Structure formats: C-alpha cells, structure tokens
C-alpha cells in the first residue's frame with residue numbers, strides 16, 4: 506500500500522504536533538470516558554478480526570487487543586511517522602497488532618483479511634468529503650457480510666456551546682473538512698456507502714465539542 510497519491514491532515518493538524526498527540530487527546534477529549542464507552546460498543550471477542558482505520562498512535566487498536574487477546578487487530582493509517590509510534594507502543598505493551606500504511610479508501614485491499622468489525626475513531630472529521638465517501642465505500646467492501654462498523658468522531662454539534670467548543674478542532678484541522686461532520690453528515694454518508702441499520706448510538710460532550718458514536722452493519726447479499 507502507498508500513501509503517496511494523496512495528502513492527509515496529520516493527527517493534530519500539523520506534523521510537528523504529532524509527538525504530543527496522545528497527551529493532547531487526553532486533555533482535549535475526556536479520552537478515558539469515551540474510549541471506555543466505545544470499547545464497550547465494539548465488544549471485542551476472541552476470533553474477531555478488527556480493522557482500525559486511521560489508527561494513529563494505535564491507542565484504540567491496543568485497547569482492543571488488550572480486551573480480546575485472541576482477536577486479530579490490524580491498524581491502518583497513511584502517516585508513516587505515526588505508524589512508527591504505534592508500532593513502538595505495541596512493542597512496549599507486548600501486544601501484537603499489525604500496523605499497515607494506507608488511507609481509508611485503501612481499506613478494500615484488506616478484504617482478504619476478512620474483518621468482521623471495522624472501527625475508526627477521530628478520523629472522518631479531518632478528511633475531505635470525497636475521501637469520507639470513498640473511505641466508507643472501501644470499508645464497506647472490506648467488511649465481511651454480517652459484520653459491523655463502529656465509528657467514534659466529532660458529529661452533529663447540537664448546542665451553541667458544543668458548536669463553539671468545536672471551533673478549536675476547526676482551527677487545528679481546518680473548516681472545510683470538519684464542517685460536514687459538525688452539520689451531522691455521517692449517518693447519511695454511511696448509508697449512502699451501502700451500510701444498513703446506521704444509527705448514532707451515543708453523544709458525548711467534551712471540551713472540544715461532542716463526540717458521536719455510530720454503528721452500522723454490512724447486510725447479507727450485496728451492497729445493502
């Protein structure tokens with residue numbers, strides 16, 4: 506897989522900030538609250554093959570592997586520097602996760618790994634609209650029939666306070682890519698990518714805007 510053909514927004518908006526990513530996310534997002542709740546939604550189990558799209562420093566992938574040591578966990582991210590950090594964290598934690606370089610729109614190439622769950626956290630808000638759609642379509646193609654998609658990300662900002670707080674993320678990641686998420690586009694584009702039973706399952710207020718959880722399924726028998 507190559508990351509050369511496209512560009513991407515680095516984890517904290519600027520490559521120079523990547524070394525402080527984990528500390529910043531802990532401060533900016535009530536991380537322990539939403540990560541624990543998201544892990545409960547994913548419910549990793551022995552035998553699962555779980556693909557984490559936009560895995561960043563690998564925090565979620567490693568939590569999944571820790572919760573279900575007999576699951577296979579694969580992390581995918583276009584940023585070679587952040588993947589080095591993820592591999593380093595995985596070595597130090599002695600947790601085996603396979604980290605691969607690629608965009609969300611490359612996910613279909615991992616279909617042969619037969620993921621029955623695809624997860625993604627804090628990624629789509631910083632991705633251009635076209636890549637949000639292409640990424641979700643590739644994730645749908647990669648997912649096993651009957652499998653589940655779980656996404657945690659900044660979504661519809663329902664109150665003036667949350668909308669105002671979300672401007673901090675827009676300063677880091679830019680207005681153009683982030684606005685569709687704040688206006689609540691995720692459910693619609695997940696359904697348009699072919700996912701069934703798309704639901705927003707939780708909304709968690711944080712100091713940088715509300716984070717929504719979504720769940721969707723790949724139905725048997727083709728695109729829907």
Ligand SMILES: C[S@@+](CC[C@H](N)C(=O)[O-])C[C@H]1O[C@@H](n2cnc3c(N)ncnc32)[C@H](O)[C@@H]1O
Nearest residue numbers: 513514516559560561584608609626627628632
């Ligand atoms: C804010 S970080 C989130 C990292 C991690 N998922 C977490 O929960 O901490 C966003 C990540 O998405 C990655 N990314 C950016 N554009 C992407 C794309 N088009 N496809 C997949 N990942 C992308 C970045 O490299 C970065 O690691």
